[in-house]
Amino acid sequence: MKYAVIGPGAIGSIIYCILEDKRDAILITKPYQLKILKEKGLKIKEFNKTVRTIRNVNVTSSFPKLKEVDVIFLCVKSTDTKEVAKKIKGNVKKSALIISLQNGVRNTDILSKITGITSIPGVVTFNATLNEIGEALLTMKGNIYLQNNKEFEYILNDIREIFNSSSIKIKLVDDIISLAWSKLVINLQNAITAITGQTIRQSLIDPISRKIIYHTLEEGIKVVEKKGVKLGFSFVLNPKLLLFLLRLPTFFIRFGVRLMRIESDAKSSMLQSILRGKPTEIEFLNGEIDKLARNMGLKAPINRELVQIVKEMERRKEHRFISPLELAATLGIN
Template identity: 25%
Template sequence: MNHSIAIFGAGSIGAYVGAALIAGGADVVLIARPRSCERYVREGIAISDLEGRREHIDAARIHCSADPAALADAGLILVTVKSADTAAAAQALAAHARRDALVLSLQNGIGNADTLRAALPGMTVLGGMVPFNVVQTADGRFHRGTEGQLMAEASPALATWLPAFAAAGLPLSERSDFAAVQWGKLLLNLNNAVNALSGLPLKAELSQRDYRRCLALLMEEALRALAASGIAPAQIGGVAPRRLPTMLRLPDWIYRRIASASLKIDPEARSSMWEDLQAGRRTEVDYLNGAVARLAQRAGLDAPANRRIVALVHEAEAGKGQAMAGAQLLAALRA
């Protein structure tokens, strides 16, 4: 059977985007771990969002395989594995993908599209950006708990596929300043580690000033490193990057008023890094806060709070430590 779109790594983002594309009428094959595939083809996939969409894609409409050879017919391949798995995904694509397939990385971090490009010479590989959050709920739904539109590096190769994204209810916009978009998103992803260590849902965590102070510290270091490297991050969301730290440090009652749009988060939404810690998986902290520390170092600067939070998340990955209160985390980042 021919599948025009393949999703490589159907976890939270891949299953959500894949199911939405199927609901919109696209011909999709999911590449996932055997356990995930067994579940999807047994139960189907349920998706929901904070605007009230609830949809169940019946098992009969799900094509899923743990064998990457199943993507051989796809004209579009969405890569949705975590950053540490990108190199392995790239090898699988090199072995099985059509040479004329378009590859779109829907991943956080800065280097994933480059990793794919390096392994797929001659193929078109584009960076993409997912602004919204998806978590798996206790009843197995893939729930989008925040807003935002998919973005991708501008390319004529996208034109064929844009209608499928629109029909899925996930319109994709093209950006010619994609490196700036990636860094703008990475600034927001600096909260992933704070959120994971807090053990709280995003909304509860961001409602507490001490956690926001932690994030402000991490962002300031990143903004300094970006400025020293001549990179101007794009604005993702309602607030300009340079204004984020000041806004985050406001007292709770003012923050709630001024940043009401930033707090338009479903109470059950949590960062993908929290999901990783819960599942006992390695996180993407080296690709997010670690990327800031490396950028700073290349610019002759230091980013101590980002370095410290990388170490704290690694300790949490090793099962050490409990959820940290805001004041405790702030003290650890300033130590």
């Protein structure tokens, strides 16, 4: 069984290191990333402790190499899905499987339509930061949930076996769509961190940021449930439980943050994109809620405004953050 990982970001780097330790694996990157990884290798840290270093990374920027591969883990931003899918098309065998470990709920449909290859969604519950190309830091522990698929049962069992010896486990579920929507709703808070510049821990401990997150998620839950999606059957990905927790006193929040082992420098993927001057996934998260609401004749004013603010930050390509107090006033949250 041969594996490929597309995208050497924080998630992709960690996935590649786990696969490479047990199976034949290749990492596909952009040319400039290839040069850096060839020179520096790949280092993975867990809570600031180095747990794996690969000097000779099996890395390429050549998509035709996918013809040798059985399973592709796609770990690029949702904004890049269509472009990458076009590069995969014609360069992969028809029996291959694509596993999307991306934010949002539409990536697998796009992938299957463009490539003609079976694509299944995965939901990642751990957090990681890319310190620089070739160095990823695991900042919050979690697992990966994958959609059960009888046709690819052998492959999924092999993947589960590979990950069993790592700190990240594979969980196979029958209703990945509900989990994906649950994660999308929880990830609506990423926009708040991107606008204020706060780390995940800071945004949860700050009472004003916490209030903004609460109203943002509450609005998202109402829209998604109106669509008929069942949310929160998993303890880890339970937006309604998170709403309850967000209303607890700060003392309990601090305790919970320590219990979850959220590192002080853990940043949301959206904030990481803003800091690098890269496009964010705002349209695939808060934008998805706004679009869904409008399609159903509803309104999602908080999420819509967050989309506009983040898109303006992308346009300016500068790190001019605003305070939680200013953001709350802009959103009309008292």
